[in-house]
Amino acid sequence: MIDRMIKFKSIQSLDRIAITLIGVLTIAIAILLFQGDRSVPHVRSFTWQDKQIGVEHDRFVITFTRPMDRASVEENLKINPPLPGKFSWAGRRLVYTLISPAPYGMEYQLSLEKATDKYSNSGKAGAILQPFSAKFRTRDRGFAYIGVEGQNSGELMLVNLSANEPKPIALTPPDLVVSDFKLYPQGDRILFLANDRNSQRQGALQAKIYEVTTGIRTNPPDPQTASQETAGKLKLVLDNKDYQILKFDLSPDGETIVMQLVSRRNPGEFGIWTLQPNSAPKPLPGKPGGDFLITPDSKALAVTQGEGLAIVPLTGSQDQPLDFLPKYGSILAFSRNGLAAATVKFNQDFTRSLFLVNTQGTEKELQRINGSILDAEFDPTGEILYCLLTQLVPGDQYQEQPYVVAINLKTGETKKLLEFSSNQRQVRMNLSPDGIALLFDQPLITPQPAAGMSDAVRTDDNAAIVTSKLWLLPISSINTTETSTTSNPEELPITGVRPVWLP
Known part of the structure; x- marks a missing residue:
């Protein structure tokens, strides 16, 4: 009986202690609720912090610890040098x-x-x-090319x-003569x-x-594998024992050749084959094909x-x-988002037409010329198409004169740049x-190589390249109006052919 009484009193004491603690906590919570959250809001994460971005990184995300007054954040967010952009919100993001x-570079x-949270008055x-x-940075600015003179x-x-x-x-190495190359998406390999x-x-x-490493190392916001090797590490990808290799292309994701x-x-017996990592080459059935180009999503081929x-x-x-696009003879380029393509139509009057074709089925003729359409590239926004064209030179001898134009795809205006x-x-x-x-x-070419030029770099027409200047044309502020100015090209102190920017 005495033991039961002692246990009962102990239980009563514990109940009183628990009730007291509950009361104290209730009062403390009420005080906190009355005074509001006095913690300082701060940035929880910034996706580009200490990262290196490329053209594929077109947006960043800032996550806050508390809902913010959006206008105050947008007004006080500063980027130096400036990077114009648009704001959008999803809760605290x-x-x-x-x-x-x-x-780049x-x-x-x-x-x-000075930004404020959503539920407090400014200054409180x-x-x-x-x-x-x-801080964050963009990728290094650089390019690759094929040397044409001297020991290189x-x-x-x-x-x-x-x-x-x-x-x-x-x-x-000196014992190889390179004829063509493609860069992997991180620029770490070629x-x-x-x-x-x-x-x-x-x-x-x-x-x-x-395949060869470039020594270029990136630190992108999204986890991607990249080579950490120094420049010049060589690897054989495909030999020529059974087949002659005429041409190749690399998918934008770097996974398919x-x-x-x-x-x-x-x-x-000839045709188009595909090669993926850790697998043998496979033929693409029923596609003997001529020219081809991999789509930007790396899932299809235009042939x-x-x-x-x-x-x-x-x-x-x-x-x-x-x-299937029945009237076009070749495809030059896709826009970055894959929604449009630049194609060539060979007309019955021996002219050539440059067409813009999009996924909505729209086909728009951009240029009709009596020369050749050699190349075209969309700018990153997909609004301007840069084209390398030729015009026939009057005279008895057949000659083509190349020139570069910029076409505004919204207005159709065209400007000759070079x-x-x-x-x-x-x-x-x-x-x-x-x-x-x-x-x-x-490039300066010769159909008949001189003595000592038997191993010279050659064009697609098998003409030997004697030498070749490289030029850079700034187009940072270009538009297609006739009144706008265009910078003069700058001759680089380098001789080479087929220059390609690092991605």
């Missing part, structure tokens, strides 16, 4: 979308001060955001313009087609596909078939094309990923 890509400072203690600042003739070269000393470096120098001297088609191969045993262009999937069944000397049809151009500069070469 601010999304800032760039109007145009951030120029730059470092940016983002700061946010605890309502002002804790000051926030962060035929070698794949790289220039990092953002380096302390932007000097060309050779990525490939896929290239090359012949060994002895075979090049003998005129034999012994090209193989290789598309090649045009010819059987060594049976030259009548010429007879009198038209077929869009076929790279994986799965290829029995039926995804789309004109080359006559009979330089081998010119190549390449638009920087941020859309602010054009690179182009100016």
Whole structure:
């Protein structure tokens, strides 16, 4: 009985203690609710903090610890140098979308001060955001090209313009002569087609596909694998034992190689093959094909078939094309978002027409010329198309004069940016990923190589390249009105061909 009484009294004591604690906590909670949240709002995360962005990174996200007064945040958010953009919100998350890509080779400072939270009056203690600042940068500005003179003739070269000393470096060994190359999406590696120098001297088609590291290292906001090797690490991707490799393309995601191969045993057996990591090459059924180009989503291929262009999937069944454009003879480029393409139509009057074709079925003729349409590239916004065209030079001798134009795809206005000397049809151009500069070469060719030039770099027409200047044309503020000014091209202290900007 005594033990029961002791236990009962103990329970009563615990009840009193619990009730007292509940009362104290209730009062404390009431006081906090009455006074409001006195914690200082701050930035929880910024997706670009200490990261390196490329043209594919067109928006960042800032997450706050508390709902914010949106107007105060938008008014006080500063980016130096400025990057114009648009604001959108989702709860505590601010999304800032760039109007145009951030120029490469730059470092940016983002700061946010004096912004207030959503539920407090401006100036009240605890309502002002804790000051926030962060840095981020864009990728290095640089380009690759094929050397044409001296000890670097035929070698794949790289220039990092953002380096302390932007000097060309050779990525490939002297015993290889590079004929074409494609860059992987991070710029850390380059896929290239090359012949060994002895075979090049003998005129034999012994090209193989290789991969080489550039030494470029990126730190993107989204997790992506990239090579951490130094520049010049070589790897054989595909040999030429059974097939001759005529041309190739690399998908934008860097996962698929598309090649045009010819059987060594049976030259009548040729076609398009695909190669993916850790797998053997596979033929694309029923697609002997001519020119081809991989779509921006890396899932399909645009390939010429007879009198038209077929869009076929790279994986799965290829029995039926995804789309067929019957009147176009070739495709030059896709817009970055894949919603539009620049195509060429060969007219019955021997003229050529440049067409803009989009996914809504609209087909718009942009140019009709009596020369050739050599190349076209969309700017990153998809609003301007830069075209490399030729015009026939009057006279008894057939000559084509290349020139570059910018076409405003909204208004249709066209502006000539540059004109080359006559009979330089081998010119190549390449638009920087941020859309602010054009690179182009100016090769001097000879049909009959001189002594000592048997291993020279050659054009697609197999003419030997004696030398070639490289030029840069700034187009950062260009528009297509006739009254706007255009910068003069700058000759670079480099000789080479086929310059391509790092992605």
